[in-house]
Amino acid sequence: MESALTHKHSTIMKSGIDSYKRGYDEGREDGYKQGEEKGYHDGYEEGNEEGFNEGFRKGSNHGLFTGMIIGSFSVFLGIFVMTAVSRK
Structure with a gap:
């Protein structure tokens, strides 16, 4: 009787230990998957x-630099043309 008990x-x-191991493995696998997905998404x-x-x-720096060069050239050209026209 005692041996049957x-x-x-x-x-x-x-059965409890097997359930615990199965739950642990499934939880760990799900945790890895969720962590990987979250890491990929956040990254x-x-x-x-x-x-x-x-x-x-x-782009802003390049545009500003290019704009300054073109603007300076345009101002210089305008001054040059105005000076040339006023001398005649």
Whole structure:
């Protein structure tokens, strides 16, 4: 009688341990998947934002520099033409 009870108790414990291991493995796998997806998503968003900011900064600087050169040349050309016209 005691041996049947011990056997039943042992079977219940083994079933509980197996359930725990299965739950642990499934939880760990789900955690890895969620972490990987979140990491990819966050990295993608951060990369897009950083790329946009960097592109905007470089584009603004380039546009400002180019605009200053063209504007300075236009002013110089205008002054030159005005001076040439006024001398005649």
